[in-house]
Amino acid sequence: MTVLHDRPPTAAIDPIQFRNACGCFATGVTIVTTRAGDRDHGMTANAFMSISLEPALIAVSIARAARLLPLIEASGRFGVSVLAAGTEDLAMHFAGRPNDDLVDPLCDLDGLPVARAATSVFAADVDQAVPAGDHVVFIGRVSAFETVSEEGPLTFYKGRFGKLHEETPPMLDPDWMFAGSHW
Secondary structure, eight states: OOOOOOOOOOSOOOHHHHHHHHTTSOEEOEEEEEEETTEEEEEEEOOEEEEETTTTEEEEEEETTOTHHHHHHHHOEEEEEEEBTTOHHHHHHHTTOOOTTOOSOEEEETTEEEESSEEEEEEEEEEEEEEETTEEEEEEEEEEEEEOOOSOBEEEETTEEEEOOOOOOOSSOGGGGGTTTOO
8 A cells, every 4th residue: 555645643533523524425325235155145335436447447345344345255246236216215225224025126247136226237356355444445347237227316415315306418528538538
């Protein structure tokens, strides 16, 4: 790991206040999954991002205390399902509040479980596992993906689910991204 500065530690940061401050950043909601033997496992998470277009890499951040962590470490693979607006019940189901009304919420993508009620889904092989405080960041090389739905995303902001309220026209020509060193 590269250390960019050699400053002394700052005063202790209150973890609850820090979590609340981070909660001011609106995110999407995902389900991170893996398969261990013949059983599928998953958890709701909002710490997901794309890392690279070439090669196609994504990342998820999983708490060291999460039951899913050793399962991803053992399988070496994970799936990510970006949830669609209106799927709060599914998000809560995988956040530890089981819902018996959900019947067969997962399907298969490249040998990994992914959510049926998603806007997009990804299957990835672990490329790197980076320790980061009380979490591990898994960087995954995408082996398959699908855009499943044109529905808007389920969002998360200040501890609450939501959805996008208004659509705006695209700001960029999609081909612009590949014209140079742009996003």
